[in-house]
Amino acid sequence: MTDSKKDYQKILGSVQKPVIGEAGKTGTWSSKKPIIDLNKCIPVKSGKPSCFNCWLYCPEAVVTRTIPPEIDLVYCKGCGICMEECPVKAIKMEEVNPE
Amino acid sequence: MNVSEQEKTEIKENIIMLTGNHAAAHAIRQARVGVVSAYPITPQSPVVEKIAEFISEGKLKARFVKVESEHSAMAVLCAASATGSRVATATSAHGLELMYEMLPWASGNRLPIVLNLATRSLGAPWSVWTDHQDFITIRDVGWIQFMCENNQEVYDTNLQAFKIAEDPRLFLPVVCGYDGYITSHTAQPVKLENQEKIDNFIPPLNHHINLSDISQVKGIDPVTTPHIVKRVEGTAPGYYEYRYALQRSLENSINIIKEVHDEFAKRFGRSYGNGVLKTIKTDDANIIIFAMGSVASQSRVAINKLRSEGLKIGLIILKLFRPFPAEELRQFFKDIENIIVFDKDIGYGYEGVLSYELKAALYGLKNRPNIKGFIVGLGGRDVKTEHIITGVHNALNEFKQGIFTNKTEFLGLRLDELSDYDESTYFKSG
Numbered sequence: 001m002t003d004s005k006k007d008y009q010k011i012l013g014s015v016q017k018p019v020i021g022e023a024g025k026t027g028t029w030s031s032k033k034p035i036i037d038l039n040k041c042i043p044v045k046s047g048k049p050s051c052f053n054c055w056l057y058c059p060e061a062v063v064t065r066t067i068p069p070e071i072d073l074v075y076c077k078g079c080g081i082c083m084e085e086c087p088v089k090a091i092k093m094e095e096v097n098p099e
Numbered sequence: 100m101n102v103s104e105q106e107k108t109e110i111k112e113n114i115i116m117l118t119g120n121h122a123a124a125h126a127i128r129q130a131r132v133g134v135v136s137a138y139p140i141t142p143q144s145p146v147v148e149k150i151a152e153f154i155s156e157g158k159l160k161a162r163f164v165k166v167e168s169e170h171s172a173m174a175v176l177c178a179a180s181a182t183g184s185r186v187a188t189a190t191s192a193h194g195l196e197l198m199y200e201m202l203p204w205a206s207g208n209r210l211p212i213v214l215n216l217a218t219r220s221l222g223a224p225w226s227v228w229t230d231h232q233d234f235i236t237i238r239d240v241g242w243i244q245f246m247c248e249n250n251q252e253v254y255d256t257n258l259q260a261f262k263i264a265e266d267p268r269l270f271l272p273v274v275c276g277y278d279g280y281i282t283s284h285t286a287q288p289v290k291l292e293n294q295e296k297i298d299n300f301i302p303p304l305n306h307h308i309n310l311s312d313i314s315q316v317k318g319i320d321p322v323t324t325p326h327i328v329k330r331v332e333g334t335a336p337g338y339y340e341y342r343y344a345l346q347r348s349l350e351n352s353i354n355i356i357k358e359v360h361d362e363f364a365k366r367f368g369r370s371y372g373n374g375v376l377k378t379i380k381t382d383d384a385n386i387i388i389f390a391m392g393s394v395a396s397q398s399r400v401a402i403n404k405l406r407s408e409g410l411k412i413g414l415i416i417l418k419l420f421r422p423f424p425a426e427e428l429r430q431f432f433k434d435i436e437n438i439i440v441f442d443k444d445i446g447y448g449y450e451g452v453l454s455y456e457l458k459a460a461l462y463g464l465k466n467r468p469n470i471k472g473f474i475v476g477l478g479g480r481d482v483k484t485e486h487i488i489t490g491v492h493n494a495l496n497e498f499k500q501g502i503f504t505n506k507t508e509f510l511g512l513r514l515d516e517l518s519d520y521d522e523s524t525y526f527k528s529g
Binding site: 006007008009011012013014015016017018019022023 | 181207208209210268270307308315316317318319320321322323330331332335336340341343344347348351
């Protein structure tokens with residue numbers, strides 16, 4: 001059955017497994033990168049797993065739910081949503097060197 | 100034909116008076132769909148109202164998803180279909196236009212969705228009456244498109260549509276079109292088939308995508324690139340390859356559509372030409388009328404009158420509009436002299452769509468036939484037998500004189516009654 005299929009009959013809907021970096025290293029798109037001030041960050045200060053708004057709101061899922069939270073700059077597009085959502089203003093966006 | 104007593108009772112029991120809309124709803128019920136999602140719009144609404152009734156009465160075990168727009172309805176159906184469920188909906192006119200954005204996602208992902216379209220004209224000006232303008236606007240999105248003439252054909256085409264859409268060689272979405280009001284709201288006797296026979300004809304859907312199987316984490320619709328890509332799963336096609344496959348499948352679907360039609364004819368005893376085209380009195384004809392839907396029905400009457408005038412005239416009714424059955428038409432028209440096309444739609448800025456598509460299909464024939472197209476019945480204006488007859492006479496006259504023009508000609512216009520109308524003075528008069 002499979003062998004008698006024509007080439008076009010083998011290509012149907014586009015299905016794939018989710019994988020990190022599907023659209024390439026999207027970190028190269030950013031003009032700004034987020035920096036977390038660990039002196040203000042709630043989980044760091046309290047030493048307890050709490051807040052994690054940056055992890056929750058990041059549309060690219062590049063923030064870890066750890067103490068301290070870590071941001072994967074290889075894929076961070078620099079949208080600044082984490083900065084916007086941080087309740088204690090612990091995140092700042094810094095210019096990326098335009099190279 | 101000999102009919103046994105048992106068969107006679109069976110026929111009596113199963114033939115009921117149904118509108119085109121309700122015929123579609125019954126077919127969807129008997130196809131045992133799993134999910135229906137729709138937004139009401141005239142003249143389609145009775146289809147989904149009836150389906151909702153079937154569900155509430157327990158006659159159909161399906162989920163009816165209420166949504167805020169036709170766009171969402173098609174989005175719901177795409178998702179539901181991707182979980183392996185059999186799905187259907189219905190819409191009309193601007194509902195279809197709002198749904199338009201989702202239509203190529205359905206065909207591109209090869210989701211076997213069945214959509215009933217009770218055709219209606221597009222505004223402005225606002226009109227709820229019928230023409231084929233909505234039907235033709237989706238001709239480039241990769242759906243299979245049928246146009247039906249009567250209520251039994253709506254029912255039968257729907258049953259075939261599920262089988263065609265879900266054929267493992269195809270996996271393509273299908274539109275069943277039928278004229279608003281003329282077909283959608285007019286009651287005719289329709290034979291409803293035995294459920295067991297339908298279950299045998301349309302086996303449960305064996306989908307190529309099944310996202311409800313969570314033993315494997317997967318998604319549909321990743322970004323495809325202009326290139327072939329290497330993924331974790333292996334080498335994957337680029338956009339170009341997916342679209343090649345869609346087009347090839349559509350081209351090759353014509354044979355499968357005929358095959359399904361023939362199987363339907365064998366099982367249920369009703370046929371519609373070859374499932375693609377219907378031919379009426381064409382054996383000795385050298386003049387052919389080419390039309391679809393209600394215009395074709397009116398042409399059936401017209402050719403009888405024209406034949407009594409001594410014209411050797413026949414009728415070809417287009418049942419399958421997409422994929423356009425060009426090869427069949429070339430075969431059929433290779434020895435025909437004169438063709439007159441009646442369009443209840445316009446490819447605005449050009450001609451009636453059937454007219455120019457037929458011209459393109461016949462390009463390069465050795466004995467090129469004369470083709471003349473007419474526009475009829477936009478916005479529900481009555482298409483009368485005399486309009487068809489006038490069209491045929493005018494066309495034959497022009498053919499005789501060797502006149503050829505791309506300029507559209509309208510039959511049934513009533514400009515003569517508007518000699519006093521001028522918009523610049525219209526509002527002052529009141």
